[in-house]
Amino acid sequence: MNQFSAVSPIPLNDLKRIYQDSSEPITEAVNAVLASGWWLNGDRAARFCADFARYVGVEHCVGVANGTDALEIAFRALLSVRKPKGRDIITVANAGGYSTIAARSVGLTPVYVDIEEASQLADIDSILRALSDETALVVVTHLYGGVVDVSTLREKMDQAGHQSVPILEDCAQAHGAELHGKRVGSLGDIATFSFYPTKNLGAFGDAGGIVTSDDELAQACNALRQYGWSDKYTIARPGGRNSRIDEIQAAILSVLLPHLGQANDRRVQILARYAEALPEGVRLVQSSHGSVGHLAILLADDRDELRRHLSERRIGTDIHYPILDCDQPGWADMPKREAAGGLPVSRRSIGRLLTIPCFPGMTEQEIERVSEGLSAWRR
Structure with a gap:
């Protein structure tokens, strides 16, 4: 314990x-x-x-x-x-x-x-x-x-x-x-x-x-x-x-x-709280054209260790998504192609993605606990 x-x-x-x-x-x-x-x-x-x-x-x-x-x-x-x-x-x-x-x-x-x-x-x-x-x-x-x-x-x-x-x-x-x-x-x-x-x-x-x-x-x-x-x-x-x-x-x-607008605003506020708490080696996925915070996605250099760290703190996580479409085993023999230059960023990202809680019904205490868990990573 x-x-x-x-x-x-x-x-x-x-x-x-x-x-x-x-x-x-x-x-x-x-x-x-x-x-x-x-x-x-x-x-x-x-x-x-x-x-x-x-x-x-x-x-x-x-x-x-x-x-x-x-x-x-x-x-x-x-x-x-x-x-x-x-x-x-x-x-x-x-x-x-x-x-x-x-x-x-x-x-x-x-x-x-x-x-x-x-x-x-x-x-x-x-x-x-x-x-x-x-x-x-x-x-x-x-x-x-x-x-x-x-x-x-x-x-x-x-x-x-x-x-x-x-x-x-x-x-x-x-x-x-x-x-x-x-x-x-x-x-x-x-x-x-x-x-x-x-x-x-x-x-x-x-x-x-x-x-x-x-x-x-x-x-x-x-x-x-x-x-x-x-x-x-x-x-x-x-x-x-x-x-x-x-x-x-x-x-x-x-x-x-x-109520969608209000719910989206709350999601964006949660993302902003997380952005302030990010430790070294972790970044928050963000579009330069704005977001409605459907998911809070991190890119972490040591994703699996960060996930274990958050799990110890009883913070739920997931991975969206762990396998690229082009690598799905069920489609291995089906026709597909990649754009010229391939998918280097997609492949580099797949092992670094981590989803953390972000939904409008989160309490202030929950948001603070997630933020503290992030800021405490590797300290």
Whole structure:
């Protein structure tokens, strides 16, 4: 036993606190759905999607069952509407495999680009090196709550002669983040969101959304999420599936959406506290274009020892993510490529990443304990 054995553990996240903070309106909203007898494709999903589209700053939000479905359906919509000649998809290898899973499900070949070390976000120059006549689309993942400079990427892609290549924003970890006064999700051609419970805006189960201001893409997504129907039982598009946000999750998200800004501010405040406590050899991953603090990610020269040090202090940690997509054993024999120059920063970072607690419901005492644990490292 050590001096910290008797203290309560600090979890990486604690979803119970979300319900405890908003139990009355959430319970009321859920009970209203149950009493209505209408649990799919109803008014609450329509209302949340309209509100979320307005929040992001786009014309359309199509609710789906989860964030990975959102990616797959958006990819299919881009392929059917934009009709690219190539079948390559440019993406990063350090974001958990989700874009790769969706890409492979629609027959696209991932081309992996490198990242910037300080932000762990896609390196725009690496993306430009990867572009070719075979590129069908580019995915930019706003990882850890940070923001990729989509505006600069679009400008440079156009200058390089790739005006027709669409940009999809993967916003699963960046609800509410902004670039030059515009929210992520409104910066590219189309964007996807996950509302998984741990997200900045999380449901109490699985849910996702696709947002765009392109009417034709929205129409395609809306059909593809419901079997490819144009009318009931009339399949007008191939590749359709059953992927719907349910009324209960939509009702809960509607309760939580007005509080997203306040919750994001709290996350950013926690990151700032940690930044002041960082010991030598440890840095906090930060985007130069701001963050909504989805995760607090450290880059540590001796990650495993730091993790043991924090564990002794009963502080929860994790690694997001321990394996690059291009190195996943299940995909070893499947087609893939890397951008010119390879992935040196991605590979150098993978053994240094460490996630520490950062969620709006953290108490002041918990934040202080994590900060003290960081500052005490190697002293």
